[in-house]
Every structure is written in C-alpha cells, then in structure tokens.
Amino acid sequence: MCGIAGFSHFFGNMGDKETLKEMGNSIYHRGPDAGGEYINDNVGLAHRRLAIIDLSEAGVQPMTSHDGQYIIVFNGEIYNYLAIRDELSAAGYPFKTHTDTEVILALYALEGKEMLSKLNGMFAFALWDTTTKELLIARDRVGKKPLYYLKTDTQFAFASEIKAILTLPNISKEIRLDAIHDFFAYQYIPDPKTIFNDIHKLPPGHLMTVSNDGIEIEQYWDVTFSKTTTKTEQELTKELFELATERTKDRMMSDVPLGAFLSGGIDSSGVVAMMAQNSETPVKTCSIGFDDKKYNETEFAKAVAEQYQTEHHEFTVHQNVTDSLEEIVAYFDEPFADPSLVPTYFVSKLARSQVTVAIAGDGGDEVFAGYEKYTTDDIENRLRNKFPKVLRKNLFPMLSNMFAKSESPICRKAKSLFYSLSLEPAMGFYVTNSQIEDRLWKKLASNKTLQRLGSYHPSKITIDAYNKADGPDHVSKILYTDMKTYLPGGILVKVDRMSMANSLEVRAPILDKDIIEFAATLPSSLKFNSGEKKHILKEAFKPVLSDDILYRKKMGFSVPLAAWLRGEIKDLTEDYLFTKSSGMQQFFNMETVKDLWSQHQQNKADHSNVLWSMLMFQMWWFKYIQVEQHSDEA
Template identity: 60%
Template sequence: MCGIAGFSLFNYNEGGEKALHDMHHAILHRGPDASGTYLDEHIGLCHRRLSILDLSEAGNQPMFSADGNLVIVFNGEIYNFLELRESLAAQGVQFKSHTDTEVILELYAREGIQCLQKLNGMFAFALWDKTKQELFIARDRLGKKPLYYFSDNGRFAFGSEIKAILALQDIPRDIRLDAVYDFFAYQYVPDPKSIFQHIHKLPPAHYMVLNKDGFTITEYWDLSFKNTSRESEEHNKARLKALLEKVTKQRMISDVPLGAFLSGGVDSSGVVAMMAEASPTPVKTCTIGFDNKDFNEADFAREIAEKYNTEHHEFTVHQNVAEQLEHIVSFFDEPFADPSLVPTYFVSELARKAVTVALAGDGGDEMFAGYEKYTTDNIENKLRNKFPESVRKTLFPTLASLAGRVPGTVGKKAKSLLTTLSHDAAMGFYITNSMITDEMWNSLVKPDVAEKLQGYHPSHYTIDTYHKADGPDHLSKILYTDIKTYMTGDILVKVDRMSMANSLEVRAPILDYQVAEFAASLPSEQKYRDGEKKYLLKEVFKPFIPESLLYRKKMGFSTPLDEWFRGELKTLAETRFFDRKSGLTDIFNVSEFQKVWTEHQSKKSNFGIILWSMLMYDLWYKAYVAEKNE
C-alpha cells in the first residue's frame, strides 16, 4: 500500500522537483518507509512507499522496466503476482526484485493495456511509456484503491488523494453545488465527481491514456448478473468455500506482520476462521468497542477470538470523539459522513501497533445481500407490485400527505412508506436509502442555492446505475447498484483513508473480483432466502462460527450519533454550526437549521445523521476551503 501522484508537462510547467516534493509530502502518511520521484520533459511522477513485499531498496519506486523504457508508480497489491511472475520468467524475463510492481511493468511491456485483464488485486497505478510518450493510468475493478485527477486549461495532475493535487500551485478550489447536494443525500460524493469543480475521480475498472493531444477514459470490466448458475446449492456452497479459502491465503502473503479486523459479525469472523485454518501461528485480531452496549460488539468478537485462540487486541471508544474528530476528518479531502469512519480509524490505529497488514470482511453485505435494507426493500417492492402504477402515482402522494399529519413516529413511517411506493423500484430504492428527504432539503437550503440547482436531483446516480444492471430480478439490480455506488463511494473510501491515516494496509478477501463474479452468478434465492440474508455465505461459514453469532442481528460499525449530539459533540457542533465562517451558512438557512437543532436537543426528533453530515461538511470546509482563503 502506498501513495502516488504526478503531473503532465505537455502544456504547462508545474515547477519540477519542488512540485513533486510538495505532492509526495502531502501524502506522507500513505507511505512513510521510502519516497522517490521521476521527472523528464513530459511527465513528473512521485511515490510514497509502505513496504509490504521485498523490503529492500529494490522495491522502491518509481520503478523502471528492464529496458528502461517504462516507468511506474503503483499503489496496492497484485495477489496473483507469483503466478504471473512465473509465466513471465518462462518467457525469459529476468527480475531484479521480488515485488508485484515489477510484474506489472514486464506484463505491460508484453501485453500493453490488455495486462489489466490478468491482474487480480487492489491497485491504482500510473505507467509512463517513453517510446509512445503516453501515460497509462488504471484502477482496480471494484475501486479498492483511489485515483483522482485534475484537468483544466491544458493542465493535468493526478494523485491517490486530492491533497496531493492541491499541493500544486494555483489549483482552483471552486465547489460544485451539485456535489454538495449529492453529499447530503449519500454521505459521500459519487464518482466521477469530486467536491471540487476541476478535480475528478477515475472510476473503478477504468483506465486513462494521456498524451500531448489530451486523454481518453475507457471501462475495461463490469460486473454481470445475467449468467445465473444452474448448479445445485451444494455445488455452489463447495465452490464458494474453496474460492474463499484460496483468496484468503493469497492475501496472507506478506513480508511484514499481518493480522485481521474482527467485529464479531459474519464476514470478519469468517475471514478470521479461514486465516486461522491457514496460519501455523495465532492470528492477530483487533476489535473496537463502545461504552454504549447497544453499539458494542466487543463481546461477540472476543468469542471468536477465544474460539480460534487469536492474539486479540481490544480498544473501547470512550467519550473523547470530539477531541479527535477534526484530526480524523483531515484525512478526507472532500466531505464524507459515514459515521463508521470513527471506529474504522480507531481499529486501524489499534491494529497498526501490532501489524502492518490487516485482513477485513468488507464486501460480504454487498455481494451476498447482507444489509437490513434489502429486507425493507423486498417488502416495499412486493407491496409496490400489488398496485397499478396509475394508482400509486396519483393516490399515494395524497395519502402520504395525510399520513404526515398524524403525530409521532407512526405518521412519519406511513408517510415515508407511501412516498416510496408512489415511485418505481429504482427511485424507491433511492428514497429508502437517501440520508435527507426532499422535504428536509427544500426547507433548509437557501433560495439562491436552490435556484442554481434547479433541475438537478441526486437520485439520477442511483437510478442510472440501477438501469445499467443486467440482472434478472430486482434484488440483482439493487445489489449491482450498491456495489457500484455505496460500496465504492463509501465503504472502500472509508477503509482506504482511515487505514492509510495510520499507515496500515487493509486487504479484503471477499472483495476479490472472482468472488464478486461468482456471487453475481448465484440465483437470488441463494443469497436472500425467506428473509435470511447472506444465505449461502452463512452456510459456508456455519462450521466455523457459532450459530448464536451467525444468525444474530447485524450491527456493523455503528455509532451512537443521536446521543453524541446531545452529549460529547454538542459543544463542538454548536461552535461550528453557528459560526459566521461556517461553510453551512453558504448553503443553508440558519434560522431553519436552528429549528432542526432545537428539535433534536429537545428529543422531539432524532436528527443525528443529518447533524453528523452537516458537521462533517463544515469541518471539511474549515480545513480545505476557509483556512486556505484566509
């Protein structure tokens, strides 16, 4: 795991070695072990190294091909690099190191862009071809490693994080209002946008080719649900087990200490169980807990740790979140509000004291239908299909309005359900999962902002993705949507930033693209059966996890937001929300927002998630916009 950055000199002089130094200094946390730069008349590249494989200087980057024609900076891990290396060696390639980086170089030298089809891993890299005078930039299939780029008036720069790009001189920080709206709807800014007007994300499973004439972006892979397996359940169960064992072992290859995140949930427990089966020594495990028992999974994690005799480490998040929040937020270069970023930061910090690489259970919920929202959506969609579209579109909005007049949670829930059912399945999925209702947004946003956003709505991101899916049924379509949106835009961003903030590499076996393709091929009833989520995955893990844990209610990395805003975050929130320099004052009507704050404090309503999004936006704005303008 590392950090990369660079720029083009085709049309603009960025400032040479000093500019490269500023860029790689901005991402020092991603790779504290070594750094390097490359500069010629056309391109500048820089690299920060977190040493994982081949700890010698032979693994430092930028790295050159055997003939010196190719130069690469690479962030990530290629899990099948040993078999690729063996194949290349059989063709006569002589390697100078034992790294996966060199394998990419030599594979590209022989197969060009098609090398992407053979790479299995998490990666973002930039490869300069001196002969072609082309820069080839690519991201892995599911987006585990990030890549941002800046393009404006002939200038071009890229980096693992936006802060590397912002380290260059005169990079404009104009904020996109549509991205602000997206953020409050999703808690993140969806690709290919960023919060900044001229900075973009290279989407997962895409590559870019840049030369003196400009650049092109091409998708090289997508996840298909249309080829449904006709094999028996037992066959699929055996195949899934074998596949998970294989990909877990691949991710245990490391020249530095290795362990695992353990929440006590199905996915992380299953990964730890498979690691324990494959490891000759006790697995190092790390768990985060909370004082609030409703959000604390430490006891469940401890049960798994004891079962597999792991070297277990625990940390309890006490009442000190406010003290560290600004520091934690500084690692996100754009607004990000998934509250589980807090425990993810702390578990990464804890893990780094014992290991340099940690395996995690990410991906199980999206690949195998593990979220509670899939149950909710399943019920809603069955209800939706019982009524003609004409009835839903004409009668239900009126009924929703009437339900809204009923006091208490019953009225609110009825209004929400009727509103959702009045729309089609794609829009209904957006409404169910949006973090802010249209009604709330419209009541808070300033008139001039609303006018500038006229005609724009964040739902298009969900709807467009849903309709791109090729699955045979509704569940397949919403799983595809979550994998391409929520997982890549939220889950993987959170894990990358919070682990890299602590110079820790995180590997997720379930996120192997072969597991993703296999899961997509399973019939929906083998993923979600009679209300049981992750059905087949649980069948695989049943021999390894006690049934009391396997079938307990999912918690995930939850946080007590409603409580925090009436307690430990109250002072920080009040200080920031009502500061005249707050970034919120440009977007929201302060008097309307005051009503939300007062209602939450009085416990008439719980607005913790909205308040959290607002606090995250404001703290980001303070760090990346306000302080830079002073």
C-alpha cells in the same frame, strides 16, 4: 500499500522535481518507508512507499523496466503476481526484484493495457511509456484504491488523495454545487465527481490514457448478473467456501506482521476463521467497542477470538471522540459523513500498533445482500407490484401527504411507505438509501442554492446505475447499484483513508474479483432468501462459525450518533455550526439549521444524520476552504 501522485506537461507546465516532492510529502502517511520522484519534459511521477513485499531498496519507486522504456508508480497489491511472474520468467523476462510492481511493468511490456484483465488485486497506478509518450493510469475493478485527477485546459495532475493535487500552484477550489446535494443525500460524493469543479475521480474498473492528443477514459471491467448458474445449492456452498479460503490465503502473503479486523459479524469472523486454519501462529485480531451496549459487539468478537485462540486486542471508544475528530476528518479532503469513520479510524490505529497489514471482511454485505435496507426495499417492492400503476401514481402520494401532517412514529412510517410505493423501483431504492428527505432538503438549502441547482437531483446517480444493471430481478439490480455507488464511494473510501491515516494496509478477500463474479452468477434467492440475508455465505461458513455468530441480529459498524450530538460532541458541533459557520451560511438556511439543532437537543426529533452531515461539511470547509480565505484576507 502506498501513495502516488504526478502530473503531465502536455497541457501546460506543472512544476519541477520539488513540486513532485511536495505532492509526495502531503501523503507521507500513505507510505512513510520511502519516497521517490521521476521527471522529464512530459511527465512527473511521485511515490510514497509502505513496504509490504520485498523490503529491500530494490522495491523503491518510481520503478523503471529493465530496458528503461517504462516507468511506474503503483499503489496496491497484486495477489496473483507470483504466478504471473513465473510465466514471464519462463518467457525470459529478467526480473531484478521480487515485487509485484515489476510484474506489472513486465506484463505491460508484453501485452499493453490488455494486461489489466490478468491482474487480481487492489491497485491504482500510473505507467509512463517513454517510446509512445503515453501515460496509462488505471484503477482496480471495485475501487479499493483511490485515484483523483485534475483536468483543465492548461493543467493535468493525479494523486491518491486530493490534498496532493491541492499542493500545486494555481489550483481552483471552486465548489461543485451538485456535489453538495449529493453529499447530503448519500453522505459521500459519488464518482466521477468530487467537491471541486476541476478535480475528478477515475471510476473503478476504468483506465485513462494521457498523451499530447488529450485524455481518453475507458472501462475495462464490469460485473454481470446475466449468467445464472444451474448448479445445486450444495455444490455452490462448497465452491464458495473453497474459493473464500483460497482468496483469504492469497492475502496472507506478507513480509511484515499481519492481522485482522474482528467485529464479531459474519464476514470478519469468517475471514478470521479461514486465517486461523491456514496460519502456523495465532492470528492477531483487533476489535473496537463502545460504552453503549446497543453499539458494542465486542462480546461476539471475543467469542470468535476464543474459538480460534487468536491474539486478541480491544479498544473501547469512551469520551475521546472530540479529541480526535478534527484530525480524522482532515484525511478525507472532501465532505464525507459515514459515522463509522470514527471506529474505523480507532480500529486501524489499534491494528497498526500490532501489525502493518490487516485483513477485513469488507464486501460481504454488498456482494451477498447483507444490509437491513435490502429487506425494507424488498418488502416495498413486493407491495409495489401488487397495485396498479395508476393507483400508485395518483392515490399513494395523497396518502403520503396526509400522514405527513403528523410527526408520530407510525404516521412517519406510513408517509414513507406510501411515498416509496408511489415510485418506480429505482427511485424507491434511492429513497431507501437517501440520508435526507427532499422535503427537508428544500427547507435546509437556501433559495439561492435551490435556484442554482435547478432541476438537478441526486437520485439520477442511483437510477442510472440501477438501469445499467443487467440482472434478472430487483435484488440483483440493487446489488449492482450498491457495488457501483455505495461500495466505492462510501465503504472503500472510509477504509482506505482511515487505514492509510495510520499507515496500515487493509485487504478484503470477499471483494476478490473471482468471488464477486461467482456471486453474480448465483440466483438472488441464494443471497436473499425469503428475507434471510447472506443465506449462502452463512451456509458456507457453518463449518467454522457457531449459530450465535451466523444468525444473530446484524448491528453494523454503528456509533451512538444521536447521543454524541447531545453529549460528547455537542459543544464541538455548536462551535462549527454556529460560530465557524461561513460555509453553512453560503449554501444553507441557518434558521432551519438552528431549528433542527434545537429539536434534536430537546429530544423532540432525531436529526442526527443531517446534523452529523452538517458538522462533517463544516469541518471540511474550515480545514480546506476557510483557512485559505483567511490567508488571502491576511
């Protein structure tokens, strides 16, 4: 796992080798083992290395092909690189290292950009062709590894993290207003946007070609739900277990210490079970707990650890959130508000004290329908289909408004239900996902912000993904939507930043392309079976996990957020929202902010999601915008 950065001089001079070094040093945490730069009249490439495979100096990047034609900087792991290497060696390619990086160079020399279809792994890389004078930049299929780029009429640069781009001179930090609305709706900013107007995300499964002729972006992979298998459930369950076992074994290849995250949930427990069955030594496992038992899963993690006799390590988050929060938030470079970033940071820190690589269960919920929200949305969609459209459009909005007059829990649920039933399925799924109601957003945002946004609404992101899905039913369409939005924009960003903050590589076998494509061929009933979530995954893991793990109520990687805001982080939040509030004041109605804070503190309402999002926004603002403004004023 590494960090990459660079620029092109095609549109304007971007700097020299020292500029590249500064870009690389800004993401030192992604690769503390080595660094390097390459520059010519057309491009500059920088790399920070976290050595995992072939620890010798031969693996240092930027790496040049044996004939000198291609130069690459690469972040990630290619899990099938040994098989590809054997084929290329048989064809006569003279390998100088044992790295997967050189395999990419060799495969590109043979097949060009078509070689992306053969790579199975997580990656973001930039490859310079000295002959064609083209820079190829690519990102893996589901977005495990990040890739940001800056493009203006006179500037082009790219990096694993935005902070590296911001080290360049004369970079505009003009805020993208619709991205702020997106952030409060989703708690992250979906690709291809970032918080900055001129900086963008390369979407997962896409490649970019940069040359003197300009920039071309194309999609090289997408998942399809249109081909449903006719195999029996028994056959598919056996196939899934074998596939998951093999893909977990693939990710156990490492020249450095390796372990696993273990929450006690189905996904991480299944991964640990498969690791234990294929390891000659006890697997090192790491878990995070909380004092509040409602959020503490460590007893389940301990049960799995004992079953497989792992070398188990635990850390309990007591009253130390405030001490670390500012540091944690700084790693995201743009507003990000998934509260589980806190335990993810601490479990990564714990794991890094024992290992350099951790295997995780990420992806099980998105690939096999594991979230509770799918139950909510499925119930609403079934009800939606029972009523004539004219009734839903005309009567239900009135009923929703009628119940909105009361703040009682029953009336709030009725209001939400009738409102959702009045919507089309895609918009209904957006409402299920949204972290802020439109009614509250209109109170929170200032009149100036609302006027500037005009008719823009974040639901377009969900609706566009839903409408692009080719699945035969609603469940397959919402799974596709989450795989294209929430997974790369929320889950994988959180895991990448928090693990890389601790110089830890995290691998996710359930997000292997073969498992994703296999799951997409399954009938939705095998994933979401009459309300039972992850049905076939549970069946596949039955030989290795107890019913207490397989069928317990899902907790998720949650935190006691409402209580934190009234206790542990109350003073910190008040300071940022009402003293260091310049960012909030530019976009929001501060009287509404004060009202929400007061209602939450008096326990009259739970506004924890929106208050947390405000805190994350303001902490980001103070780190990345306010400091610069103070510097300019000085």
